[in-house]
Amino acid sequence: xxxxxxxxxxxxxxxxxxxxxxxxxxxxxxxxxxxxxxxxxxxxxxxxxxxxxxxxxxxxxxxxxxxxxxxxxxxxxxxxxxxxxxxxxxxxxxxxxxxxxxxxxxxxxxxxxxxxxxxxxxxxxxxxxxxxxxxxxxxxxxxxxxxxxxxxxxxxxxxxxxxxxxxxxxxxxxxxxxxxxxxxxxxxxxxxxxxxxxxxxxxxxxxxxxxxxxxxxxxxxxxxxxxxxxxxxxxxxxxxxxxxxxxxxxxxxxxxxxxxxxxxxxxxxxxxxxxxxxxxxxxxxxxxxxxxxxxxxxxxxxxxxxxxxxxxxxxxxxxxxxxxxxxxxxxxxxxxxxxxxxxxxx
Amino acid sequence: xxxxxxxxxxxxxxxxxxxxxxxxxxxxxxxxxxxxxxxxxxxxxxxxxxxxxxxxxxxxxxxxxxxxxxxxxxxxxxxxxxxxxxxxxxxxxxxxxxxxxxxxxxxxxxxxxxxxxxxxxxxxxxxxxxxxxxxxxxxxxxxxxxxxxxxxxxxxxxxxxxxxxxxxxxxxxxxxxxxxxxxxxxxxxxxxxxxxxxxxxxxxx
Amino acid sequence: xxxxxxxxxxxxxxxxxxxxxxxxxxxxxxxxxxxxxxxxxxxxxxxxxxxxxxxxxxxxxxxxxxxxxxxxxxxxxxxxxxxxxxxxxxxxxxxxxxxxxxxxxxxxxxxxxxxxxxxxxxxxxxxxxxxxxxxxxxxxxxxxxxxxxxxxxxxxxxxxxxxxxxxxxxxxxxxxxxxxxxxxxxxxxxxxxxxxxxxxxxxxxxxxxxxxxxxxxxxxxxxxxxxxxxxxxxxxxxxxxxxxxxxxxxxxxxxxxxxxxxxxxxxxxxxxxxxxxxxxxxxxxxxxxxxxxxxxxxxxxxxxxxxxxxxxxxxxxxxxxxxxxxxxxxxxxxxxxxxxxxxxxxxxxxxxxxxxxxxxxxxxxxxxxxxxxx
Numbered sequence: 003x004x005x006x007x008x009x010x011x012x013x014x015x016x017x018x019x020x021x022x023x024x025x026x027x028x029x030x031x032x033x034x035x036x037x038x039x040x041x042x043x044x045x046x047x048x049x050x051x052x053x054x055x056x057x058x059x060x061x062x063x064x065x066x067x068x069x070x071x072x073x074x075x076x077x078x079x080x081x082x083x084x085x086x087x088x089x090x091x092x093x094x095x096x097x098x099x100x101x102x103x104x105x106x107x108x109x110x111x112x113x114x115x116x117x118x119x120x121x122x123x124x125x126x127x128x129x130x131x132x133x134x135x136x137x138x139x140x141x142x143x144x145x146x147x148x149x150x151x152x153x154x155x156x157x158x159x160x161x162x163x164x165x166x167x168x169x170x171x172x173x174x175x176x177x178x179x180x181x182x183x184x185x186x187x188x189x190x191x192x193x194x195x196x197x198x199x200x201x202x203x204x205x206x207x208x209x210x211x212x213x214x215x216x217x218x219x220x221x222x223x224x225x226x227x228x229x230x231x232x233x234x235x236x237x238x239x240x241x242x243x244x245x246x247x248x249x250x251x252x253x254x255x256x257x258x259x260x261x262x263x264x265x266x267x268x269x270x271x272x273x274x275x276x277x278x279x280x281x282x283x284x285x286x287x288x289x290x291x292x293x294x295x296x297x298x299x300x301x302x303x304x305x306x307x308x309x310x311x312x313x314x315x316x317x318x319x320x321x322x323x324x325x326x327x328x329x330x331x332x333x334x335x336x337x338x339x340x341x342x343x344x345x346x347x348x
Numbered sequence: 349x350x351x352x353x354x355x356x357x358x359x360x361x362x363x364x365x366x367x368x369x370x371x372x373x374x375x376x377x378x379x380x381x382x383x384x385x386x387x388x389x390x391x392x393x394x395x396x397x398x399x400x401x402x403x404x405x406x407x408x409x410x411x412x413x414x415x416x417x418x419x420x421x422x423x424x425x426x427x428x429x430x431x432x433x434x435x436x437x438x439x440x441x442x443x444x445x446x447x448x449x450x451x452x453x454x455x456x457x458x459x460x461x462x463x464x465x466x467x468x469x470x471x472x473x474x475x476x477x478x479x480x481x482x483x484x485x486x487x488x489x490x491x492x493x494x495x496x497x498x499x500x501x502x503x504x505x506x507x508x509x510x511x512x513x514x515x516x517x518x519x520x521x522x523x524x525x526x527x528x529x530x531x532x533x534x535x536x537x538x539x540x541x542x543x544x545x546x547x548x549x550x551x552x553x
Numbered sequence: 554x555x556x557x558x559x560x561x562x563x564x565x566x567x568x569x570x571x572x573x574x575x576x577x578x579x580x581x582x583x584x585x586x587x588x589x590x591x592x593x594x595x596x597x598x599x600x601x602x603x604x605x606x607x608x609x610x611x612x613x614x615x616x617x618x619x620x621x622x623x624x625x626x627x628x629x630x631x632x633x634x635x636x637x638x639x640x641x642x643x644x645x646x647x648x649x650x651x652x653x654x655x656x657x658x659x660x661x662x663x664x665x666x667x668x669x670x671x672x673x674x675x676x677x678x679x680x681x682x683x684x685x686x687x688x689x690x691x692x693x694x695x696x697x698x699x700x701x702x703x704x705x706x707x708x709x710x711x712x713x714x715x716x717x718x719x720x721x722x723x724x725x726x727x728x729x730x731x732x733x734x735x736x737x738x739x740x741x742x743x744x745x746x747x748x749x750x751x752x753x754x755x756x757x758x759x760x761x762x763x764x765x766x767x768x769x770x771x772x773x774x775x776x777x778x779x780x781x782x783x784x785x786x787x788x789x790x791x792x793x794x795x796x797x798x799x800x801x802x803x804x805x806x807x808x809x810x811x812x813x814x815x816x817x818x819x820x821x822x823x824x825x826x827x828x829x830x831x832x833x834x835x836x837x838x839x840x841x842x843x844x845x846x847x848x849x850x851x852x853x854x855x856x857x858x859x860x861x862x863x864x865x866x867x868x869x870x871x872x873x874x875x876x877x878x879x880x881x882x883x884x885x886x887x888x889x890x891x892x893x894x895x896x897x898x899x900x901x902x903x904x905x906x907x908x909x910x911x912x913x914x915x916x917x918x919x920x921x922x923x924x925x926x927x
Contacts, residue, residue: 040686044687044690045690045694046690224684307686309750310685310754310756311680311754311757312684314907314909314910315593315909316593317760367650367720367844368844368847368848371651371848372649373648373649373855373856374646374856402860403646403647403860405860429774430773430776432776432861432889433861433874433889435874437859437884438885456789459794459795461861463859463861483775483776483894483897485897508603509603509926510606511603518611519611525611525612525614525615
């Protein structure tokens with residue numbers, strides 16, 4: 003008894019609200035988890051005071067940022083200054099409209115048949131938020147930081163794109179749902195393809211490392227490091243606008259982790275989805291498998307931060323252009339060749 | 349020694365360890381015959397005014413005019429390639445010159461040290477030794493800052509520890525340890541006479 | 554590998570002058586560096602110091618010799634024990650005082666523990682500047698244990714005032730040697746942990762190899778001492794060249810580097826920590842009994858004259874030049890500050906590098922503004 007209004011307006015609206023709320027909470031709590039996990043790696047405790055045992059820390063931080071004075075530098079370009087955080091955050095959230103969390107229609111907002119293309123396109127818009135924020139601040143150092151950050155993001159999009167195309171070749175579709183279903187049909191997560199064993203793994207690593215660079219995270223976080231000469235594009239931002247940049251960074255982390263899960267780790271599929279002997283694992287709902295895999299990636303993000311020194315900017319760019327792009331390009335050609343020789347995709 | 353009661357020999361009392369003896373302070377000795385001084389005299393004999401040995405360290409006083417020559421001889425010909433320290437001492441009201449500039453040199457071959465001194469009168473210029481040892485740069489700046497000795501030929505003789513505009517040379521003996529009025533004495537157009545940060549003028553606390 | 558670009562100014566170069574500091578998280582104190590950059594390359598730097606100048610040498614002229622000792626603590630405040638050691642050594646030299654061997658061994662232990670403590674600060678902050686955030690916490694944990702040992706001994710963690718002219722003011726408290734031994738027994742494993750995090754790390758090597766290179770001959774010319782000198786390949790350490798206390802009886806090696814870059818200085822300091830552990834262990838094994846204070850007059854009045862005495866501090870050769878006029882207060886007491894002279898070479902070390910390397914080089918020089926400015 004579903005009317006068109008329900009199908010096309012009410013249900014999607016509910017899904018949007020649920021996704022946004024979950025996502026924003028996840029991004030906020032990710033910052034708290036990061037502080038705790040980093041603390042444990044550094045033999046200290048991290049925030050554990052805000053009732054109970056620190057669980058409300060993220061909410062407290064959000065409230066704090068909410069209540070701060072709204073400062074706009076005197077000669078900043080006002081409209082663009084306000085637009086920056088919006089342009090950084092909105093794409094990160096919009097991307098989740100096409101990501102499937104589970105096998106049926108209930109677990110996704112929509113399935114666009116150019117899913118991965120849509121994601122790459124929308125995510126690129128987020129870079130504008132950084133450039134505009136850096137420029138509109140009317141601060142020499144913010145501008146330098148913003149430009150550096152933008153250069154880094156644009157450079158690392160190329161190998162990331164090639165890694166993604168590798169998967170598209172293997173799945174023969176741009177739609178995210180079809181990619182996951184192809185992984186089920188081919189009995190293999192694309193990170194570890196049965197045939198062409200190496201290129202899939204290489205594509206996986208390249209995707210994830212470029213994803214770390216895309217989100218300006220350690221070891222690629224020079225543009226926003228505190229101990230550097232240039233303070234970064236968000237120097238002049240405070241209060242809610244800063245909260246948006248902050249949210250954008252963590253939301254982007256979740257985006258990269260989710261896409262890596264869908265493309266390489268089988269999305270909502272349990273390990274070895276076609277092996278009947280492991281069917282007892284099906285009691286765990288697919289969405290839990292999805293979020294478990296995302297959590298692994300997020301933990302690796304945090305682990306990187308606790309371990310590595312950061313790259314200098316020229317070394318970062320050299321790595322992107324001189325190492326990742328050739329490797330991902332050759333990888334792509336190898337996969338293409340392999341598919342051709344093996345008689346087309348299955 | 350013999351024991352008074354039995355006549356049997358008694359071992360002399362064991363010597364006390366040096367830390368239980370009264371310490372014997374160092375005394376200055378003339379050192380003109382010391383090998384390090386004789387070496388230096390081979391090159392700049394008439395520049396040497398005095399040579400003293402105290403606490404195992406040789407101090408040679410050279411004349412101001414021949415200072416750079418003596419330093420160059422030390423570095424190039426005698427091998428004192430490491431200028432350990434360069435400092436000054438203010439002997440107020442001394443006839444031969446108010447300040448002593450002290451150069452403490454080290455020779456890696458043989459690990460020996462030598463102290464050179466020159467006497468500089470107040471207002472007189474001392475030649476720079478930055479052409480001999482690069483490390484003298486900041487050391488001379490500090491002497492200039494603290495004592496007011498001008499080093500002719502120094503690449504950038506500016507104050508190093510006190511701030512630009514500071515008016516005085518702190519390590520001179522006539523500079524009071526409480527400091528001088530850092531307000532009116534230095535910035536007369538900002539602070540009224542007698543006013544300023546130190547004495548609590550109108551500006552600031 | 555970073556090539557140092559030959560620096561030449563073209564007519565259309567856009568040189569920017571940036572002031573880096575004095576308030577900056579990475580300058581290890583109130584150091585200001587005026588940097589002239591062309592794009593990202595550093596053309597010239599000019600360190601500006603004096604923000605922490607407290608007139609220590611003037612204060613020395615007002616205090617008695619034992620009263621000067623707390624002031625020496627506050628110069629290089631990360632390495633107070635070696636500061637003390639220099640001053641009391643200079644006065645003892647002039648007065649001809651021999652300190653009891655137990656006092657000398659205690660001084661050696663305090664100094665070597667201080668070397669480890671200072672190097673832990675160096676490692677933590679240097680790694681933090683380059684971006685590795687975790688070693689800071691690991692190294693400070695070990696430093697806490699050393700500071701606890703100091704607190705037991707002389708009541709202070711940082712500004713120790715732990716030596717007097719003629720020996721030590723206090724003997725070791727009961728159980729101190731056991732706790733010290735327990736600490737140094739577990740330390741080499743921790744040092745190995747820190748090394749595992751950094752030494753072979755590709756990113757660490759990218760950031761430190763070839764950065765801030767200085768040849769051995771240049772290092773002597775610029776008067777560098779300590780790890781900057783030894784990292785450039787010159788095997789020179791005051792403890793071996795002019796041994797004081799009982800260092801001539803101790804077996805330890807002097808680590809040197811080969812290339813004179815930041816990575817070599819890092820390796821030198823890590824190895825120095827291990828050698829310090831070795832020295833402390835030998836001191837604990839051979840600690841003699843006896844008094845801790847020599848027979849010194851109640852009022853310390855060195856004879857008229859001057860003397861210089863230096864110790865190998867964690868930062869380099871720390872020297873004290875005492876000019877006495879026969880009274881109980883120094884006529885002139887000058888400190889040869891290792892960091893001051895090491896910092897002088899900064900423009901030389903960073904010429905042609907990128908801005909991000911400036912921070913690595915400041916870290917590798919291991920400067921403490923207290924000693925630089927006095």
